Amino acid sequence: MNALLLLRHGQSDWNAQNRFTGFVDVDLTEAGEAEARKGGRALRGMPIDRLYASTLKRAYRTVELAMDACGDNEKLRDAEGHWIITRHDDLRERDYGDLAGLNKAETAERYGKEQVHIWRRSYDVAPPGGESLADVVARVGPYYEREILPKLRAGETVLVGAHGNTVRALLVVLGMNTPDDISGVEIPTGVPMLFELKDGRPTAYRFLDGEAAAE
Numbered sequence: 001m002n003a004l005l006l007l008r009h010g011q012s013d014w015n016a017q018n019r020f021t022g023f024v025d026v027d028l029t030e031a032g033e034a035e036a037r038k039g040g041r042a043l044r045g046m047p048i049d050r051l052y053a054s055t056l057k058r059a060y061r062t063v064e065l066a067m068d069a070c071g072d073n074e075k076l077r078d079a080e081g082h083w084i085i086t087r088h089d090d091l092r093e094r095d096y097g098d099l100a101g102l103n104k105a106e107t108a109e110r111y112g113k114e115q116v117h118i119w120r121r122s123y124d125v126a127p128p129g130g131e132s133l134a135d136v137v138a139r140v141g142p143y144y145e146r147e148i149l150p151k152l153r154a155g156e157t158v159l160v161g162a163h164g165n166t167v168r169a170l171l172v173v174l175g176m177n178t179p180d181d182i183s184g185v186e187i188p189t190g191v192p193m194l195f196e197l198k199d200g201r202p203t204a205y206r207f208l209d210g211e212a213a214a215e
């Protein structure tokens, strides 16, 4: 099999509290861990050759839990039984800067819903002290082209544990969306996205939200 799999982390503690998170390294909730395991079950029977994640624990824990639940691909464990996951800062969630830790609803009351929507979903306007989606594209894109695309072109299937805005940035990098229409795209937590490849490049994707096999 030759495919790209993107997996937004399961629900995090600050997702559950409706707080801006960004670079802050928060844990998964129990519900988020269950989402990760459900996502893993949807991957059963799918040969995976390589695992990536951001350096934030909510992303690589999601990959670990998903792979545990998937139950296949034991070749990707090291001698101690840990999943071999290439982790990199460039795959982190967008930096929400000064908004990190603030409640999203309270922030909308303080600055206005329109301003918060612009900070969250515009392409080139960054939240104060943080990154715009364009900034995320500028760091995720080169990492993808340098590290992941060559593996896909070599015929591998690669799973990347990421974040809402790194997935959205990759959809722009992959040409699935444009800077104009990406603002309307939302990524569910814990649901694997399977990208079909043509000549080593992703051409279309679908969500694997039906479980391949019940628990």
Ligand SMILES: O=C(O)[C@H](O)COP(=O)(O)O
Binding pocket: 015, 019, 020, 021, 022, 093, 094, 096, 120, 163, 164, 165
């Ligand atoms: O970092 C965060 O706050 C969330 O994971 C993504 O936030 P957003 O959906 O508001 O961009």
